[in-house]
Amino acid sequence: MKEDYYDILGISKNATAAEIKKAYRKMAIKYHPDKNPGDEKAEEMFKKSAEAYEVLSNPDKKAKYDQFGHQAFEGGFGGAGGGMNMDDIFSQFGDIFGSAFGGGGGFSGFGGFGGGGQRRVKGSNLRIRVKLTLEEIANGVEKKIKVKRKKVAKGTTFKTCGTCNGTGQMTRIQNTILGRMQTATTCSSCGGAGQVMDRKGDGADSNGLATVEETVSIKIPAGVVDGMQLKVSGKGNDAPGDGIPGDLLVAIEEKQHPTLQRDGDNLHYDLYISFSEAALGTSKEIDTVTGKVRIKIENGTQSGKILRLRNKGIPSINGYGSGDLLVHVNVWTPKTLTSEQREFFDKMSDDEHFQPKPEKQDKSFFEKVKDMFS
Structure with missing residues (x-):
């Protein structure tokens, strides 16, 4: 089980941004590789401290962590610091060390930095947008995307x-x-x-880089939402020399489904039935993100009734099960009638079985809305 981020930095959950930064700087200096050469435990604490600070120093990530704990970042790409390497830490937080280690926070003995405090430059990030269907979002998917990125040219x-x-x-x-x-x-x-x-190799620019097209495989977890950004490390542009590549940032765009509407992890489906089907009962085939299913409509079903299909919605990105599919039953009122049909309804207008008699279980519109949100 992962350690609590607040415990790692030795602070309370009510710590201010300044207190969080101060605590991290203290830990980073204490366990800095230059002060602890060859000490694997110190290196591990150095990385853990950076991971904790990456989350707690970001208001959005901190809010998610306070609510869901470590599960808030499971299944995503780069959401929290898990697996941060030395290059990531010093490229993001090197300024926090100040001049304690020669100005740049550099060190030797680990692959990210050369002798004399040299810090490896990181290449620029690339951004792409990936469109997903509801079915792909519900089940998770692996996409192979062609990306044009800059790499060190051959012969350079x-x-x-x-x-x-x-x-x-x-x-x-x-x-x-x-x-x-x-x-x-x-x-x-x-x-x-x-x-x-x-x-300078063939096709290289002034930095020794050349543009190439590369197919990148992106594993997208189930439950992502429109606008979410995932990170594929090392698939951005190369940096000149022996720098480290940038990252590929993947923005999720959700395609509109022809019959299903998404609301968080829940899905909504509008089902239209006729007067006779509502009165006599019927069965209907409807769409779900895992295929079509057949549902039963009881006789006497009222327009506006909501049928809830448990766990037929979208899986939670945080691993808390799946949402539901809410089927909204709408009784379709015909706009034109034949003379025979009109005569039938005229006869039935005063019949006691055709008079509205709502029962307690026939909730009002506002009660149904309240139930949906609760």
């Missing part, structure tokens, strides 16, 4: 930047009335990569 080689000596930064020391001040800025020659192009 890089060498250490002579301006910054591979650190990716330029350090400047100034004498002020407060004493000597040291500032670090991104190297203008290599853009912070620590390397510059040595030999």
